[in-house]
Amino acid sequence: xxxxxxxxxxxxxxxxxxxxxxxxxxxxxxxxxxxxxxxxxxxxxxxxxxxxxxxxxxxxxxxxxxxxxxxxxxxxxxxxxxxxxxxxxxxxxxxxxxxxxxxxxxxxxxxxxxxxxxxxxxxxxxxxxxxxxxxxxxxxxxxxxxxxxxxxxxxxxxxxxxxxxxxxxxxxxxxxxxxxxxxxxxxxxxxxxxxxxxxxxxxxxxxxxxxxxxxxxxxxxxxxxxxxxxxxxxxxxxxxxxxxxxxxxxxxxxxxxxxxxxxxxxxxxxxxxxxxxxxxxxxxxxxxxxxxxxxxxxxxxxxxxxxxxxxxxxxxxxxxxxxxxxxxxxxxxx
Amino acid sequence: xxxxxxxxxxxxxxxxxxxxxxxxxxxxxxxxxxxxxxxxxxxxxxxxxxxxxxxxxxxxxxxxxxxxxxxxxxxxxxxxxxxxxxxxxxxxxxxxxxxxxxxxxxxxxxxxxxxxxxxxxxxxxxxxxxxxxxxxxxxxxxxxxxxxxxxxxxxxxxxxxxxxx
Numbered sequence: 001x002x003x004x005x006x007x008x009x010x011x012x013x014x015x016x017x018x019x020x021x022x023x024x025x026x027x028x029x030x031x032x033x034x035x036x037x038x039x040x041x042x043x044x045x046x047x048x049x050x051x052x053x054x055x056x057x058x059x060x061x062x063x064x065x066x067x068x069x070x071x072x073x074x075x076x077x078x079x080x081x082x083x084x085x086x087x088x089x090x091x092x093x094x095x096x097x098x099x100x101x102x103x104x105x106x107x108x109x110x111x112x113x114x115x116x117x118x119x120x121x122x123x124x125x126x127x128x129x130x131x132x133x134x135x136x137x138x139x140x141x142x143x144x145x146x147x148x149x150x151x152x153x154x155x156x157x158x159x160x161x162x163x164x165x166x167x168x169x170x171x172x173x174x175x176x177x178x179x180x181x182x183x184x185x186x187x188x189x190x191x192x193x194x195x196x197x198x199x200x201x202x203x204x205x206x207x208x209x210x211x212x213x214x215x216x217x218x219x220x221x222x223x224x225x226x227x228x229x230x231x232x233x234x235x236x237x238x239x240x241x242x243x244x245x246x247x248x249x250x251x252x253x254x255x256x257x258x259x260x261x262x263x264x265x266x267x268x269x270x271x272x273x274x275x276x277x278x279x280x281x282x283x284x285x286x287x288x289x290x291x292x293x294x295x296x297x298x299x300x301x302x303x304x305x306x307x308x309x310x311x312x313x314x315x316x317x318x319x320x321x322x323x324x325x326x327x328x329x330x331x332x333x334x
Numbered sequence: 335x336x337x338x339x340x341x342x343x344x345x346x347x348x349x350x351x352x353x354x355x356x357x358x359x360x361x362x363x364x365x366x367x368x369x370x371x372x373x374x375x376x377x378x379x380x381x382x383x384x385x386x387x388x389x390x391x392x393x394x395x396x397x398x399x400x401x402x403x404x405x406x407x408x409x410x411x412x413x414x415x416x417x418x419x420x421x422x423x424x425x426x427x428x429x430x431x432x433x434x435x436x437x438x439x440x441x442x443x444x445x446x447x448x449x450x451x452x453x454x455x456x457x458x459x460x461x462x463x464x465x466x467x468x469x470x471x472x473x474x475x476x477x478x479x480x481x482x483x484x485x486x487x488x489x490x491x492x493x494x495x496x497x498x499x
Contacts, residue, residue: 026409039417041486047346048347049454
C-alpha cells in the first residue's frame with residue numbers, strides 16, 4: 001500500500017478529489033500496475049463497507065439524522081432487476097422468488113403499532129363484475145386490469161374462489177405482442193389516478209396499502225410458485241409509456257413498496273395473503289397496483305411460462321392517513 | 335441466476351473500480367444483470383461466470399463513462415480499460431479480500447467500527463456524522479482514512495497469512 005496512492009484513490013472514491021489531484025491519479029494509474037491493483041482493492045473495500053453499513057450488522061449510534069431517499073437496505077441489482085422486469089419478464093423471473101421473500105425498500109414503513117385510519121378505498125376486486133383482464137401490457141385506462149395473459153375463472157379442480165364465484169387466473173408470463181423469450185412471471189397491473197387526494201398526499205401523511213390473496217392448484221406439477229404485490233408511486237401518468245419505454249416507466253417512479261411475496265402452497269384449500277404498505281411521496285399523483293405470480297426457482301426458459309393453475313382473489317388497495325402527530329415525531333427537523 | 339446472486343459482491347466491487355461514485359454501481363448493476371441474462375446461453379462453463387460477467391460490466395462501465403464524462407471528475411478511458419482488463423481475473427482474490435475485510439472490521443474497537451460504518455450508511459452520511467461528532471468534514475475524512483488504512487493493512491495481513499498456510 002503506497003500512502004500517496006492511497007490518499008488519491010480514497011479521495012477519488014469518496015468524491016472529494018480535485019481536478020488537479022485527478023490528473024495526478026490518472027497519470028499514476030496509467031503507469032503503475034501496482035497503483036491500479038490498489039485502486040481495485042480499495043474499490044472492493046468500499047463496496048463491502050457499504051454492504052456492512054446497510055446490513056446494520058454492527059449497530060451504529062451515529063446514523064443520519066433524517067432518513068435519506070434510498071437509505072436503508074442496499075438496493076441490489078436483483079431488486080432493481082425485478083422492478084424493470086415487470087416489463088422485462090426475463091429479469092423479473094430471475095429475480096423473483098428464489099431470492100426475495102420480502103425486500104425492504106425506500107419508503108417502506110415499519111409495521112404500524114396501531115391501525116391507521118382509512119382515507120379512501122381505491123380498489124376492491126373479487127373479480128365478480130365479468131370485466132376480463134387485458135393482456136396487452138400496461139393498462140391504458142384507469143382502474144382496469146391489464147398485463148400478461150390472464151382470465152376470469154370459476155371454481156376449478158377443487159379450488160374455490162376465496163370470495164364470490166369468480167377469481168383471476170394468471171395464465172402466462174407474456175403479454176400479447178411481447179417478444180421476450182425468457183419470461184416466467186405473470187403480471188397484472190392497475191393504474192389509479194390519485195388527483196382527488198392530492199391535498200392529503202401533499203401533507204406527507206398518506207400511506208398506500210394493497211393486498212391480494214393467492215392460491216395454486218397444480219397437483220401434477222412440482223413447480224414452486226410465489227404470489228406477490230407491489231405498489232408504485234408516480235408523479236406523472238405512467239400509462240403512455242409502453243413497449244420499450246416500459247423501462248423508463250419503471251425507472252421513473254417516485255417510490256415503491258417492498259416486493260412482498262409469499263410462496264403459494266400446493267393446498268388448494270388455503271389462500272395465501274400478501275400485503276404491502278408504502279408511505280406516499282408528497283408529489284405522488286398516480287398509483288400502480290401490481291400483482292404477479294412467479295417461479296421460485298427461476299431457470300432460463302425458451303418460451304414464456306404457462307402456469308398450470310395460479311389464481312388471485314380479493315385484491316384491495318386503499319389510502320390510509322397517518323396521524324399528524326406521528327409524522328411530525330418522525331421528522332422533527334421539518 | 336444463482337450464479338449472479340452468488341458473485342454479486344465481487345462484480346459490484348469490480349464495477350466500483352471503474353466508476354467514480356458508489357451510486358453508479360447501483361445504477362449499472364441492473365444493466366449488467368440484464369445483459370448477462372440475455373447472453374447466458376453463451377456461457378460455456380459456470381466456473382467462468384465471474385470473469386464473463388466482468389467483461390459485461392466492463393462494457394457497461396465504459397459506455398456509462400462516455401455518457402457522464404462531461405459531467406464529473408472521472409478517470410481517463412485508457413485507465414479504466416486497464417483497470418477493467420486486469421481486474422476481470424481477480425474475482426477470487428476480491429472474494430477473499432471482502433471476507434477478510436468483514437473480519438477486520440469486526441476486530442476494530444467498537445467506537446471506530448461504528449464511526450466507519452456510519453460514514454458508509456448513506457451518501458450524505460459524512461456530513462451528518464461530522465455534525466453529530468463535532469468534527470469538521472475534512473477532519474472526519476482524515477480520521478476515516480486512518481481507520482480504513484488500518485483495516486486494509488489487516489486485510490492484507492490476513493490474505494498473506496491465508497496464502498502461507
